[in-house]
Amino acid sequence: MRARRSRSNLPLLLVAIALAAACSSVADDPAGGADAPEGSDTEVGQRNAEEADAQEGGAATDAASPVALTIAIGGDEGSLTPYTYRTGYPGWNLLGLVWDTLLVLDASNEPQPLLAADWSVDDAGTTWTLTLREGVTWHDGEPFTADDVAFTFDYVTRFTQSRWTNAVAGVVDVTVVDDLAVTVELDAPDPEFAVRPLADMPMLPEHIWSSIDEPEAATSDHAVGTGPYRLTEYEQDQRYRLDANADYFAGPPRVEVLNIAVFADPSTAFAALRSGELDMSAIQLEPQLVEQFEAADDLAVARGSGFASTLLQINTERLVLDRTEVRQAIGLAIDPSELLEVVLLGTGTAPNPGFVHPDSPLADTSLTHTFDPGAANDLLDDIGAAPGVDGVRALDGEPLSFELLVYADNPPRIRAAELLQELLAEVGIEVLISPQEAATVDDQVWPGFDVSQGRDFDLSMWGWSAPVMLDAGRIAALGHSDPAIGSLNIGGLDDAAVDAAADAVQAAEDAEQRQAAAQELQAALADARPFVTLYYADEIFGYRPASYDGWVFQDGQGILSKLSFVDVV
Amino acid sequence: MTTRRLSLRVGQYLLVLLLAVGLNFALPRAMPGGPLATLGGEDVGLLGAEEREQLLAEYDLDRPLPEQFGRYLAGVATGDLGTSFVDRRPVSERLLARLPWTLLLVGSSLVLTTVVGVAVGAWAAGRRERRRDTGTIIGVLAIDAAPPFWIGMLLIAGFGVQLGWLPTFGAVTPGGPGGLGDVLAHLVLPVTTLTLAGFAQTALVTRSSMLSVLGSEPLFVARAKGVPRRRLLGRHALRTAALPVHTLVLMEMGWLIGGAVVVETVFSYPGVGRLLFEAVLARDFPVMQGAFLLLTVTVIAANLLADLTYPLLDPRVRHPVEVTQ
Numbered sequence: 001m002r003a004r005r006s007r008s009n010l011p012l013l014l015v016a017i018a019l020a021a022a023c024s025s026v027a028d029d030p031a032g033g034a035d036a037p038e039g040s041d042t043e044v045g046q047r048n049a050e051e052a053d054a055q056e057g058g059a060a061t062d063a064a065s066p067v068a069l070t071i072a073i074g075g076d077e078g079s080l081t082p083y084t085y086r087t088g089y090p091g092w093n094l095l096g097l098v099w100d101t102l103l104v105l106d107a108s109n110e111p112q113p114l115l116a117a118d119w120s121v122d123d124a125g126t127t128w129t130l131t132l133r134e135g136v137t138w139h140d141g142e143p144f145t146a147d148d149v150a151f152t153f154d155y156v157t158r159f160t161q162s163r164w165t166n167a168v169a170g171v172v173d174v175t176v177v178d179d180l181a182v183t184v185e186l187d188a189p190d191p192e193f194a195v196r197p198l199a200d201m202p203m204l205p206e207h208i209w210s211s212i213d214e215p216e217a218a219t220s221d222h223a224v225g226t227g228p229y230r231l232t233e234y235e236q237d238q239r240y241r242l243d244a245n246a247d248y249f250a251g252p253p254r255v256e257v258l259n260i261a262v263f264a265d266p267s268t269a270f271a272a273l274r275s276g277e278l279d280m281s282a283i284q285l286e287p288q289l290v291e292q293f294e295a296a297d298d299l300a301v302a303r304g305s306g307f308a309s310t311l312l313q314i315n316t317e318r319l320v321l322d323r324t325e326v327r328q329a330i331g332l333a334i335d336p337s338e339l340l341e342v343v344l345l346g347t348g349t350a351p352n353p354g355f356v357h358p359d360s361p362l363a364d365t366s367l368t369h370t371f372d373p374g375a376a377n378d379l380l381d382d383i384g385a386a387p388g389v390d391g392v393r394a395l396d397g398e399p400l401s402f403e404l405l406v407y408a409d410n411p412p413r414i415r416a417a418e419l420l421q422e423l424l425a426e427v428g429i430e431v432l433i434s435p436q437e438a439a440t441v442d443d444q445v446w447p448g449f450d451v452s453q454g455r456d457f458d459l460s461m462w463g464w465s466a467p468v469m470l471d472a473g474r475i476a477a478l479g480h481s482d483p484a485i486g487s488l489n490i491g492g493l494d495d496a497a498v499d500a501a502a503d504a505v506q507a508a509e510d511a512e513q514r515q516a517a518a519q520e521l522q523a524a525l526a527d528a529r530p531f532v533t534l535y536y537a538d539e540i541f542g543y544r545p546a547s548y549d550g551w552v553f554q555d556g557q558g559i560l561s562k563l564s565f566v567d568v569v
Numbered sequence: 570m571t572t573r574r575l576s577l578r579v580g581q582y583l584l585v586l587l588l589a590v591g592l593n594f595a596l597p598r599a600m601p602g603g604p605l606a607t608l609g610g611e612d613v614g615l616l617g618a619e620e621r622e623q624l625l626a627e628y629d630l631d632r633p634l635p636e637q638f639g640r641y642l643a644g645v646a647t648g649d650l651g652t653s654f655v656d657r658r659p660v661s662e663r664l665l666a667r668l669p670w671t672l673l674l675v676g677s678s679l680v681l682t683t684v685v686g687v688a689v690g691a692w693a694a695g696r697r698e699r700r701r702d703t704g705t706i707i708g709v710l711a712i713d714a715a716p717p718f719w720i721g722m723l724l725i726a727g728f729g730v731q732l733g734w735l736p737t738f739g740a741v742t743p744g745g746p747g748g749l750g751d752v753l754a755h756l757v758l759p760v761t762t763l764t765l766a767g768f769a770q771t772a773l774v775t776r777s778s779m780l781s782v783l784g785s786e787p788l789f790v791a792r793a794k795g796v797p798r799r800r801l802l803g804r805h806a807l808r809t810a811a812l813p814v815h816t817l818v819l820m821e822m823g824w825l826i827g828g829a830v831v832v833e834t835v836f837s838y839p840g841v842g843r844l845l846f847e848a849v850l851a852r853d854f855p856v857m858q859g860a861f862l863l864l865t866v867t868v869i870a871a872n873l874l875a876d877l878t879y880p881l882l883d884p885r886v887r888h889p890v891e892v893t894q
């Protein structure tokens with residue numbers, strides 16, 4: 001009887017235990033989402049902050065050259081060819097394990113030789129001469145030659161759904177001089193050419209890809225590169241197996257096998273990392289887990305500044321929000337340091353109101369965010385936006401009450417939205433938070449991914465991925481009122497000063513002019529306030545140092561790259 | 570059941586199926602957003618207007634909706650579910666690759682929810698006789714109210730991370746030796762999650778059905794005759810009470826398939842549910858249609874099966890005239 005009674009309460013007990021354990025974390029990838037253009041080139045790098053203490057001698061030897069590592073990624077990346085991978089990060093980074101580019105960016109994002117052993121540019125800046133490395137072979141044993149280079153330039157021009165088609169638009173001619181020499185003729189000098197396409201575009205094997213007329217349907221059989229790893233197994237939505245290419249020109253990779261596991265839910269990946277099933281997670285670690293990972297003996301984090309931005313995007317066409325003063329008041333009412341502390345637990349960088357990360361070479365570092373609720377109130381008082389009975393201000397009978405869209409699968413952004421709601425309430429602006437599925441938010445903010453189709457929102461949590469931060473042309477695209485130039489002007493800004501500065505960026509003839517114009521543009525954006533830059537989250541990745549400790553942090557890219565496995569630079 | 574009634578019933582189900590086929594086409598297109606981000610890849614924002622149109626035209630998305638619907642119907646009728654927007658592989662091929670995993674997951678869970686549900690329900694009914702099943706009911710209801718993803722996360726935290734007993738993701742260990750043991754080990758946590766989240770309905774129906782049988786006259790007589798308690802519960806009551814449970818178990822299929830979408834996502838399990846989840850995020854219309862169709866057919870088939878097999882278990886339905894009172 002006694003035993004029975006206690007057993008009858010077992011389900012209740014289970015529930016109680018469950019509730020107690022419920023504090024374990026569930027959250028999402030903060031920098032990801034459908035933020036649009038993802039990936040690519042960055043600046044300023046730094047080595048990862050790993051504590052390289054392998055506990056015992058034996059473990060240290062094992063860790064130096066482990067046989068196999070299991071690595072998590074956050075979604076399927078197709079058949080891992082240049083036309084079938086899915087995301088800028090980590091898809092493009094995985095590509096780099098199988099495929100090689102002519103140049104490669106080192107940990108500080110400086111171009112270094114890879115398939116091209118040497119390169120030079122003529123005085124006019126339009127003729128690039130590339131000398132290829134000798135003795136490089138494709139994974140199937142065929143030699144890599146200058147013909148493959150010419151073929152690749154031609155292929156990405158013909159099949160336009162590639163990330164490199166725009167980057168090679170200025171190429172007038174590619175000439176094969178001999179098996180190991182190529183010259184590339186440009187229609188105008190392009191200071192970015194070494195970074196993109198040369199250090200970004202994987203070389204395709206002509207003997208395999210010349211017969212592929214539908215590259216979007218390329219299979220893993222077509223994933224034949226010259227890179228340090230061969231793709232040997234692919235199970236969609238499940239896993240990839242990469243085997244070391246023993247014939248790699250820079251020597252065999254330090255890890256023999258990479259098992260890449262595809263996760264549908266980031267929190268499961270972090271659990272698997274803690275349980276020891278994973279050796280590294282290429283899915284960004286959530287801020288609230290960083291301390292726990294740093295404190296654990298068997299876990300470590302690699303961390304660097306991230307160039308993905310988080311913004312409060314404003315629809316500048318909406319009634320009331322079309323007043324610059326209102327947008328400026330919103331900016332003044334926001335305290336980014338509070339967001340940094342509460343949402344990111346300090347793992348991020350304070351914003352430049354002109355969008356650009358202070359570590360980006362384009363940044364105007366003299367611009368800083370001003371938090372001054374008093375000034376915000378004054379500004380709103382001055383334009384006659386008086387508070388109503390409920391404390392919400394109204395301008396010309398229109399209440400300052402706005403809906404704030406946010407991705408429902410992005411808890412950090414939802415948390416940030418809640419803080420914004422409190423901060424804006426202080427100055428009499430009401431914010432109604434509306435978490436919705438990502439594609440549904442995109443459809444209202446950026447219908448058809450085409451700003452000329454208009455927009456239907458008040459405010460939205462938003463973010464752009466790293467490449468936007470490094471490309472003055474794309475910064476111009478953020479604010480120019482002509483959709484042909486302002487392809488990322490999702491707030492519909494129409495501001496003469498911003499347009500003028502963006503035009504100056506477009507017209508710049510050399511890097512110096514472009515730099516000056518870009519800084520002008522940032523000041524104009526900070527003043528016109530089509531968005532409020534909130535913060536830039538750090539890139540943080542968890543790994544098990546006892547399994548492998550040779551990770552190299554490439555800034556803006558993380559640790560999943562060939563730099564971590566072979567000595568190419 | 571007469572042939573006429575049978576054909577009538579099957580006809581009803583066909584009508585439901587037809588409606589479902591129509592809805593499967595309409596719902597994905599009624600969702601906000603579209604497949605452009607999937608088709609255009611990572612630099613979709615930089616596409617020009619012409620490239621955009623060309624892209625949509627390649628997938629027939631520029632055609633009027635009635636025409637698209639006609640093509641879809643013709644395809645379904647001939648067994649062609651189209652090709653995925655994501656990788657241009659045939660939808661049927663992608664579904665078939667996932668189906669075995671979902672069958673394994675949902676099948677095991679169905680057996681377990683039934684066994685556990687009936688056992689807990691019968692046990693609770695037995696205790697009800699002694700007025701002590703309140704704790705059980707509250708516990709069962711609490712577990713039932715817990716969302717499956719949350720149960721899954723707790724099991725991962727407990728048995729995967731803390732104890733390290735069981736794998737937490739996937740259907741097999743990546744790069745591992747594979748084999749039956751590996752597959753079974755990976756099945757434990759997802760199946761436990763689905764079972765915990767699903768057994769309550771069966772338990773509650775079994776309990777109430779048992780209670781009504783226990784209070785009936787034949788049972789009163791049996792008890793008066795001195796039939797031992799265990800035999801009374803197990804043989805006399807449970808058998809009679811099993812009828813509504815049988816219907817429920819087959820209806821439970823639909824619930825488990827819905828649960829599989831969540832559980833397969835939490836455990837990164839490569840089933841149809843996860844395929845559907847990924848397809849919804851990508852707005853991969855053909856895969857959404859195909860996966861929805863597969864799930865609809867399964868649920869309808871389970872219901873039809875319940876309808877058709879019920880008379881085999883219950884003579885009163887087989888010979889309706891004889892039971893009129």
